[in-house]
Amino acid sequence: MHIPDGYLGPITYGSLWAAVIPIWIYASKKIKKILKASQVPLLALSAAFSFVIMMFNVPLPGGTTGHATGATLIAILIGPWPAVIALSITLIVQALIFGDGGITAIGANCFNMGFGGVLVGYGIYKLISGSKFKVQSLKFKNSDTETHRSSLSTRHLIGAGIGAYAGINLAAFLTAVELGIQPLLHSGTDGRSLYSPFPLSITIPAIMLEHIFLFGIVEAVLTVSVLLYIKKSHPELIRG
């Protein structure tokens, strides 16, 4: 889903850079309220964690495998705005150091996966789980001194699964739209395409089908399974 350089024209990538910078500013202001500066390592480790999640391949029945972005999972675990920053840092490191995703497309990739995917996934999770949409303090219970009772119910898990599925699909849809509008925005005088030449009628089915039937399922399965594991083995890590 990472858009490389050369596929988006300056109007599109420029607009998405312009859209994502205020989001980063807003997210860092939100984080400053909930995150003490001494908890900078927590956010840094969360960014490293989200980088590593993308390395995991998960098997599905039938022999196929796929990997998840972990956007909704991270939002549930550390909160939506810290997740926006953690995922953005991950995407920037991937683009700059490993050439995974373009440099001009950093704005687009962060907008699609780091913002759209996170907020929609987390919003749906909150809506289904019935809890109020509020940013909690980024603090975890001390496992040595407290007796824990996990607050994760079946409703939370269903919300997490549907949120993760919807989040990754929204990110994929945004990617498909951004690529599909290129022939409309940038064509040469002779009729040739200057950037991605595929129209919306091709990009939407091509990208969405694999996300609806493969990557969305992987994302949902992984999000629910990780939460189940944490509920069982490390309940102190569930916030609130």
Place this chain on the structure above:
Amino acid sequence: MGIPDWLKTVTRDELRVVNIKRTRERFLDKTLRHVVSFVEDTMFNERTSSIKGFLQGTEPRIKIISIFLFIVLLSFQKTVSGIVVFLVFALLLALLSGVLVILLKRLMPAVVFTMLIALPAVLNLIVDGEPLLMLHEFEKPHTFYQITIPAQISITKQGVLSALTLFLRAITSVSLVFLLTLTTSPNRFIKAVSFFIPGTFKSIASISYRYIFFLTRKVEEFIMGFRARNISSLVTRHSSLIGQRWAASRIGLLFSMSIRLSAELERAMEARGYDYNFEVQSERLKVSDISRSDILLIVFSITIIGVMLWKSLM
């Protein structure tokens, strides 16, 4: 002595075991491949960045600004010839830096991937235009969903140009990014990038980068441990479920590790006197830091920008 009949017969159960085992191996292999390529790339970049070459000798911040500027300028190019100028320039820089062969090798997956994506655009199904070569002729046009298949399927001039533009633009951009990473050691690169990032983000990015390696190493150990424990395990029908559970438990464990590590790091930083508003300090760029290679790169960059601006004004 011939092979006994019972050994030649393949039962359905045996077939299932083989297939499931392969599935299980595939997801582990893919994860391991990600981990290994990540570590290999980083180590390789460390080695190529210490070769004595043109870009290796330049100040990382000047190099980053120049290469980013080239990538942005490249995105404004509308002609194939304009893009080729940048590609030739990138290859020339690679040659001067002693990494041309390495760059070409590393480019191969991107070349194949971009070619596969760009290739369908040559057809009039995607980009309509002057036909160059007729491939097939139907009796009448067909419409599926919103896609209309014309009566004549052909390769068009506009399609070939669109595919070529996309291919060259994408490959040139990737070449420039690889050139940057191949000639700058990851640590210097992160330090140089930090120069352009504001406040707390700087600290988050630099700590995060270091711990990516730690967590990646853990993933490698998880895979090795899983393999070592499952050499002769009974492979069941639910092997994909086992795989999912394994991946979920390892990710959960990694999260718990990350939280514990961040708490330890927080305490260590406090013990060393970091206050709540600490920032990773970037060194200022001094005139004495600028070498002859830097001046040459700046002149190169200004020339390219000048030529491109002049070309667009003409």
